[in-house]
Amino acid sequence: MARMRYTYNEQTCKYDPIVVSPKAAARHVLHFLIISFCLGVAGLVYFNANYPHLDETLLADHNQELKAEWQVLYKQLGRTSDQLSALEHNDDHNYRVILDLEPLDLTQREAGVGGRAKASESILYPVIRIAYDKAEKLKNRLDIEAQSLNQLKEELEKKEKMWASRPAIQPVSNKDLKQLHTLFGLRLHPLLGYVRPHNGLDFTAPTGAPIYATGDGSVNLAQYSETLGNMVFIDHGYGLQTRYGHMTRFIVSAGEKVKRGQVIGYVGNTGTSVGPHLHYEVLYHGTYVNPINFFQRDLKNQEYEKLIEIGSQSVTSLD
Ligand SMILES: [Zn+2]
Known part of the structure; x- marks a missing residue:
């Protein structure tokens, strides 16, 4: 049952029940709804303005x-x-x-x-x-x-x-080398008795000491010649060739590929030679060049300077 509301009547000194007409009640309800709606909208606007939506927060x-x-x-x-x-x-x-x-x-x-x-x-x-x-x-x-x-x-x-x-190493090992004659150019031949060019270096070593190919290449010739005795001629490509003479014997043959450091024969005294030694030549595009200039890669600076010094004092060759 709805609760009644009363008002005090001073004239009758009694409480009279308050009777609300349906129209007034409807007006009150309408006011309530309008105010609630306004408050709701205001709240929503405020919330949206100050608090981002949940999905938006995640996105941010x-x-x-x-x-x-x-x-x-x-x-x-x-x-x-x-x-x-x-x-x-x-x-x-x-x-x-x-x-x-x-x-x-x-x-x-x-x-x-x-x-x-x-x-x-x-x-x-x-x-x-x-x-x-x-x-x-x-x-x-x-x-x-x-x-x-x-x-x-x-x-x-x-x-x-x-x-x-490149013919970059010595053809005779230092352990076998007794003497190096670095005379390169014109000189009096010790056996022939007249002046002719000496086109290589002479490595004095005991008979039988190994002779090494000074660079990779292929053997052009391995044969006996009157002047060079048992000799080997190697073509290295790139215009470079080397020749090894007066061997006691060679152990390679024409057409054979050789590697730098490979033994190709042994020191001897064959051909026009005055003692056991290796006569060694380097040719570049068919011209004799001083082999000493190719040894840099094999020698330390001091050793190289010593070779140059010895060479400048040489006055003889062995063939
Ligand atoms: Zn010589």
Whole structure:
């Protein structure tokens, strides 16, 4: 049962029940609803203005994480670029210098970088586009560097073959060497008795001491000659040939491939010779050159200077 409300009547000194007409009641209800609605709308506006929606908060957090991860990625791209720059620098200023090759210029290193720029134009977000362009440039630089390293590898293989072919070691070991006659050029022949060029060096050593091929090559001749006795003639390629004379015997034959340091025969006194020794010659494009100039790779500076000094004092040869 609805609770009655009363009002005090001063004239009758009684409480009279308050009777509310349906119209007034309806008006009160309407007022209540309007105020409630207004308060509700105001509250909603305030909440929306001051407190982001739950989904929005998640998105904002996610966005922050993406930004942080993008920065890590971008820094990583920067570090990779620095490492590649160091490799390019080494390639240009060390490897290419050693191998007598010109460094790559900037236009060669950046070839094709601009051509693919359009690929990034379809990317909506500038930060992603920047990273994409940077990665694309890195890829192009890596392609160029890979080609360059391949070229260096091929050049190195060629050079190694050439270096291995150079007559760069002594044909007689120092442990067997008694004396080195470095007289190169005109001199009075000890047996023939007239002046003629001495086109090589004479290594005095006991009969039977091993004689080594001074560089990789193939044997052109291995035979007896009246002047050089038992001799071996090796073609090293690249215009270089060596000749070894007065052997007691040789152990290679024409057409045979030889390696630097391989024993090809033994010291002797055959042909026009005044004692056991090896007569050793180097020819470059058919011209006799002083073999001593090819020994640098085998000798320390002091040893080389000593050889030059001995050579300047030599007045005789043994053949
Ligand atoms: Zn000689």
